[in-house]
Every structure is written in structure tokens, then in C-alpha cells.
Amino acid sequence: MSALLTAEDVTTALADVKDPEIRRPITELNMVKSVDVAADGRVTVEVYLTVAGCPLRDTITRDVSAAVMALDGSTSVDVVLDVMSAEQRADLSRQLRGGAPEREIPFVKPGSLTRVYAVASGKGGVGKSSVTANLAAAMAADGVSVGLVDADIYGHSIPRMFGIEGSQPTVVEKMIMPVPAHGVKVISTEMFKPDRDTPVAWRGPMLHRALQQFLTDVYWGDLDVLLLDLPPGTGDVAISLAQLLPNAEILVVTTPQLAAAEVAERAGSIAIQTHQQVAGVIENMSYLPCPHCGDEHRLEVFGSGGGQRVADGLSRRLGTAVPLLGEIALDTRLREGGDAGQPLVLTEADAPGAQAMRDIARRLSHRQRGLAGMSLSLSPAG
Numbered sequence: 092m093s094a095l096l097t098a099e100d101v102t103t104a105l106a107d108v109k110d111p112e113i114r115r116p117i118t119e120l121n122m123v124k125s126v127d128v129a130a131d132g133r134v135t136v137e138v139y140l141t142v143a144g145c146p147l148r149d150t151i152t153r154d155v156s157a158a159v160m161a162l163d164g165s166t167s168v169d170v171v172l173d174v175m176s177a178e179q180r181a182d183l184s185r186q187l188r189g190g191a192p193e194r195e196i197p198f199v200k201p202g203s204l205t206r207v208y209a210v211a212s213g214k215g216g217v218g219k220s221s222v223t224a225n226l227a228a229a230m231a232a233d234g235v236s237v238g239l240v241d242a243d244i245y246g247h248s249i250p251r252m253f254g255i256e257g258s259q260p261t262v263v264e265k266m267i268m269p270v271p272a273h274g275v276k277v278i279s280t281e282m283f284k285p286d287r288d289t290p291v292a293w294r295g296p297m298l299h300r301a302l303q304q305f306l307t308d309v310y311w312g313d314l315d316v317l318l319l320d321l322p323p324g325t326g327d328v329a330i331s332l333a334q335l336l337p338n339a340e341i342l343v344v345t346t347p348q349l350a351a352a353e354v355a356e357r358a359g360s361i362a363i364q365t366h367q368q369v370a371g372v373i374e375n376m377s378y379l380p381c382p383h384c385g386d387e388h389r390l391e392v393f394g395s396g397g398g399q400r401v402a403d404g405l406s407r408r409l410g411t412a413v414p415l416l417g418e419i420a421l422d423t424r425l426r427e428g429g430d431a432g433q434p435l436v437l438t439e440a441d442a443p444g445a446q447a448m449r450d451i452a453r454r455l456s457h458r459q460r461g462l463a464g465m466s467l468s469l470s471p472a473g
């Protein structure tokens with residue numbers, strides 16, 4: 092019965108529509124400008140976009156329309172888009188920061204419950220970015236709130252692996268909204284280059300600033316897990332990261348090859364200098380499941396034992412047990428999925444490599460976060 096539908100009913104329904112980037116109800120973010128319900132059930136909703144040319148305007152229009160059309164009594168819906176004023180954006184930015192001052196890293200604040208993992212490798216090309224992307228997608232599919240920083244400044248491949256190449260984040264009053272993809276909030280250096288083909292030639296201080304900006308100026312919201320894809324080797328980024336996020340735990344990705352393992356062990360042992368913890372080692376490209384007999388018969392294309400060797404070596408050097416978290420099979424579908432923006436854990440969840448990554452993702456997201464670098468707010472007993 093159209094006569095019964097009121098503007099309040101519509102506003103209540105709009106409380107279920109979330110801004111796709113900020114992931115909070117549009118009503119709470121003061122994005123609903125007006126609601127009008129005509130006697131014949133025609134509904135007009137005016138919505139404020141945070142910025143003109145918002146890349147997700149179609150998604151917002153669709154979600155608002157769907158919420159209104161699901162109501163008894165609505166006969167049609169017209170979504171009219173407007174853009175917030177500078178003052179409204181400043182209010183929103185203040186609201187999102189929850190009153191916290193600018194330039195603060197939320198993940199190092201005492202009481203932060205976000206587990207931070209920096210994914211490192213010794214050599215390039217061992218699949219560090221592929222593994223990071225799949226771990227993030229697997230966590231998100233499990234309902235974990237996950238953010239991903241592509242800090243691989245020179246070889247940023249995360250946007251391609253998530254199908255968001257060329258996407259630009261929305262910026263609201265100096266606050267950067269991560270780009271959502273497969274349920275993961277993604278920020279990459281690629282998004283800040285003037286054009287995609289320009290190589291990034293940033294040196295130490297620039298890199299440090301970029302990383303700092305990803306941590307202070309991006310609106311991450313409440314994250315369970317933050318993953319950072321580091322460049323290969325032990326470089327400026329790893330050192331900067333340790334300064335900015337001393338509580339980040341390191342994940343080392345290597346291949347079974349012993350030569351790669353030596354380099355990976357060196358990359359992991361940076362944790363000794365930076366007083367960070369190593370959460371574990373992941374061996375990628377471990378084996379090729381035999382095309383004839385399946386996963387039981389493993390062809391060891393790149394040798395064997397590298398991952399365990401790195402885990403044992405780091406355990407010795409650090410004096411704490413560093414586990415081998417899993418062995419990921421070679422799978423051409425992993426590469427194809429990476430090129431097509433579709434992580435293997437989502438498209439072929441039962442493939443041996445996908446299963447291994449889903450297990451590792453579960454293990455990492457359910458772990459208690461490490462205490463390294465965390466203020467325990469304790470004072471010594473008298």
C-alpha cells in the first residue's frame with residue numbers, strides 16, 4: 092500500500108546501504124541529502140558523493156535503488172547525486188578519524204587489535220605478491236577485515252592481481268580511501284603515479300614518506316589484519332617499515348631451492364636488527380602435483396627443503412621457533428588468475444595450492460597478535 096510508505100521508512104532502509112569504500116552506512120556518513128515520497132509511492136533520494144566523479148557512483152546508485160525498491164509501497168526510485176561541500180568533507184574526515192589528530196598510525200596505538208604482517212622475500216619472482224594477494228583474498232572470504240598495502244614500490248603487481256589496475260583512490264580532505272577489491276581494502280604505489288608506465292624512482296626519504304602516508308592518511312577503518320607486500324630483499328622499505336610499525340611481524344616467502352633459501356634467510360634476519368618477530372616461512376612453488384596421479388605424487392621442480400631450511404635457520408638466529416607455515420604447489424591457474432585479477436583461492440578454492448594458502452590465512456588471522464613493540468600499559472608493582 093503506497094500511502095503507508097513514509098520518508099522515515101526510506102531513511103531506515105538506507106541505513107543498510109554502506110558506502111563501498113568507507114564501509115559505513117551512508118546515513119551515518121551524512122551522505123543522504125533528502126528523501127521524498129510521493130503519494131503514489133515514487134521515491135526520490137538525493138545522495139551526496141564525497142567527491143565529484145566518485146568512481147563508485149554507480150554502485151551507490153544501485154545499492155540505494157535496491158534498498159528502496161525492496162520496501163513495500165515503493166513504486167519507483169529516482170537517485171539524484173550531489174557532491175559534498177568542502178565543509179561537509181572536512182566534517183566527514185573528522186568523523187572518520189574519530190577525533191584522532193592527523194598523521195597518526197592507528198596500528199601502533201596501544202590497544203590496537205590489528206595484526207600486521209609484512210611479507211618479505213630474498214629473491215624477486217618467488218611469488219611473494221601472488222601469495223600476499225591470495226592470503227588477503229582468503230582472509231576476506233572468511234569474513235576477516237583485511238587491508239593490503241602494496242609497498243613493492245618498483246614491482247607493484249597487487250592491482251593487477253586484484254583486477255583494479257589503473258584505479259585511483261578517492262581522496263576526502265587529505266584522507267585516502269583504499270580501493271575495495273574481493274573484500275580487501277587495497278592501496279598501492281601504482282595508484283599514486285602520474286601515469287602507469289612511468290617507473291618509480293623514489294629513494295629512501297621519498298619511500299619512507301610514501302609508506303608513512305599509506306599508514307597515516309589512508310582510512311583503513313577497523314582492520315583485523317593488515318598485510319604489506321614489501322619489495323624483494325632487505326632495503327629501505329623494510330627499515331622504514333620497522334621504524335613506522337615496530338609491531339609488524341615478518342612473513343618470509345621462499346622457493347624450495349637452496350640458493351633462494353639462503354637469500355631468504357638473510358632477508359628474514361633483518362628482524363634481529365629491527366627487533367621484530369618472524370611469524371613464519373611460506374614455501375611457494377614447492378612441487379608440481381603429478382598431472383597423472385594427482386597431489387600424492389609430487390614433482391619437485393625446484394628441489395626441496397628450502398622453506399624448512401629457512402625456518403630452521405631463522406629459529407637458530409632469532410632464538411625463537413619460526414614455523415614453516417605451508418607449502419604451496421605450482422599451479423598454472425594461480426598465474427592465470429593473477430593476470431586476470433581473480434585470486435586462485437576464490438576461483439579454485441580446492442586446488443592444492445589454494446587449500447594451502449587458505450590454511451595459512453586462517454592460521455595467521457586467528458593468531459593472537461604479537462606483543463613486540465606494543466605498549467602493555469603496565470607499571471611495575473611497588
Ligand SMILES: Nc1ncnc2c1ncn2[C@@H]1O[C@H](COP(=O)(O)OP(=O)(O)OP(=O)(O)O)[C@@H](O)[C@H]1O
Pocket residue numbers: 212214215216217218219220221222243246247248322323375376419420421422423425426427429430444
Ligand atoms: N605457485 C605458483 N604457481 C604458478 N605460478 C606462480 C606461483 N607463484 C607465483 N607464480 C607466478 O610467478 C610469477 C612471479 O610471481 P610474483 O609476481 O607473485 O612474485 P614476487 O616474488 O612478488 O616478485 P617481485 O617481488 O620480484 O615482484 C608470476 O607470474 C606469478 O603468477
